[in-house]
Amino acid sequence: xxxxxxxxxxxxxxxxxxxxxxxxxxxxxxxxxxxxxxxxxxxxxxxxxxxxxxxxxxxxxxxxxxxxxxxxxxxxxxxxxxxxxxxxxxxxxxxxxxxxxxxxxxxxxxxxxxxxxxxxxxxxxxxxxxxxxxxxxxxxxxxxxxxxxxxxxxxxxxxxxxxxxxxxxxxxxxxxxxxxxxxxxxxxxxxxxxxxxxxxxxxxxxxxxxxxxxxxxxxxxxxxxxxxxxxxxxxxxxxxxxxxxxxxxxxxxxxxxxxxxxxxxxxxxxxxxxxxxxxxxxxxxxxxxxxxxxxxxxxxxxxxxxxxxxxxxxxxxxxxxxxxxxxxxxxxxxxxxxxxxxxxxxxxxxxxxxxx
Numbered sequence: 001x002x003x004x005x006x007x008x009x010x011x012x013x014x015x016x017x018x019x020x021x022x023x024x025x026x027x028x029x030x031x032x033x034x035x036x037x038x039x040x041x042x043x044x045x046x047x048x049x050x051x052x053x054x055x056x057x058x059x060x061x062x063x064x065x066x067x068x069x070x071x072x073x074x075x076x077x078x079x080x081x082x083x084x085x086x087x088x089x090x091x092x093x094x095x096x097x098x099x100x101x102x103x104x105x106x107x108x109x110x111x112x113x114x115x116x117x118x119x120x121x122x123x124x125x126x127x128x129x130x131x132x133x134x135x136x137x138x139x140x141x142x143x144x145x146x147x148x149x150x151x152x153x154x155x156x157x158x159x160x161x162x163x164x165x166x167x168x169x170x171x172x173x174x175x176x177x178x179x180x181x182x183x184x185x186x187x188x189x190x191x192x193x194x195x196x197x198x199x200x201x202x203x204x205x206x207x208x209x210x211x212x213x214x215x216x217x218x219x220x221x222x223x224x225x226x227x228x229x230x231x232x233x234x235x236x237x238x239x240x241x242x243x244x245x246x247x248x249x250x251x252x253x254x255x256x257x258x259x260x261x262x263x264x265x266x267x268x269x270x271x272x273x274x275x276x277x278x279x280x281x282x283x284x285x286x287x288x289x290x291x292x293x294x295x296x297x298x299x300x301x302x303x304x305x306x307x308x309x310x311x312x313x314x315x316x317x318x319x320x321x322x323x324x325x326x327x328x329x330x331x332x333x334x335x336x337x338x339x340x341x342x343x344x345x346x347x348x349x350x351x352x353x354x355x356x
Contacts, residue, residue: 026047029078032124037123047064049063050074058081058087059079059081059093060080061080062077063077064078077133078133078134079096089319094250095130096129096130099252100125100132102250102252116243116244117166117243118243119247120134139245141237142163142234143267145233145238146271146273151277159293161294164231164264164297169297169299169300171226171246172226172300175254176226177254179221179222180221181220181222182219184217185217188213192213201324202317204344207345208347208348208351211349222256223257223300224254226252227250227251231263233271257300261302266312267319268291268294269287270339274339278338278339313344316340316343316347317344
């Protein structure tokens with residue numbers, strides 16, 4: 001399946017794309033793409049939109065093909081930065097030039113990796129439009145494998161999680177720097193401060209708060225890597241030949257690998273399948289198997305286990321706040337609150353055991 005097929009509940013169509021189609025025109029970013037591809041000799045016909053543009057929180061994305069090769073469908077993707085696209089569970093998005101440089105660095109890195117893993121090939125930077133183009137990657141996003149059928153036949157979803165873990169470990173290999181020292185007490189205090197800033201109807205479960213307040217100081221040496229920045233099931237594409245590709249890459253900022261791992265686990269555990277199916281036979285067991293597959297496949301250096309548990313706790317709280325503020329939750333508020341509290345309590349228990 002191509003990324004330009006299907007729809008996501010978190011994506012809305014850009015009305016401008018319909019307007020351009022109606023007048024036979026294309027957006028400025030696609031005109032810029034046509035010029036770049038014509039200059040490089042990569043284009044046989046004309047650039048043409050092959051799907052409606054999509055406006056996300058952090059960018060607007062355009063999908064383009066070649067009129068001389070319509071059967072090939074989507075060939076290129078153009079991503080245009082959106083100003084003030086930050087949200088509480090993600091850093092402010094990079095401008096196009098920084099994203100393009102990061103993507104180029106990672107693309108060079110993966111060319112030396114003897115595995116079917118990678119990132120989209122960067123095509124052109126359009127600095128005056130704060131946009132850049134990349135090659136389209138055909139396949140299926142891992143979050144689309146998280147369907148009720150996965151409870152009966154978990155193999156595709158488990159393979160998607162396994163490839164995600166391997167992909168992330170190779171991505172982290174691209175930029176390693178000196179280890180950093182993490183104080184567990186400081187991490188706990190950060191979570192408590194975040195909870196204090198949350199709306200009154202979002203609060204840490206009492207058991208989790210108690211564990212965090214009692215957590216002693218422990219300074220740990222942890223690896224430092226270049227982060228993906230938004231490593232989630234929706235941003236991993238797998239194909240039928242065994243490949244896995246990371247999209248929507250930041251890789252400009254550094255941190256401990258658990259920041260990326262925790263992002264994936266947070267978005268996995270709060271996927272609609274687990275929100276709606278929480279408590280149904282086999283559903284929670286599937287989530288734990290998927291988590292295990294990801295972690296087992298991540299074969300690069302990691303921090304002590306408590307760092308991941310604290311990082312997931314922080315990101316769960318941030319994600320909860322983001323989901324409620326966005327008002328695009330698509331589920332009853334009570335179900336969402338219950339799900340986040342359940343996952344927070346689970347991590348709190350892990351922190352308690354790790355602190356013994």
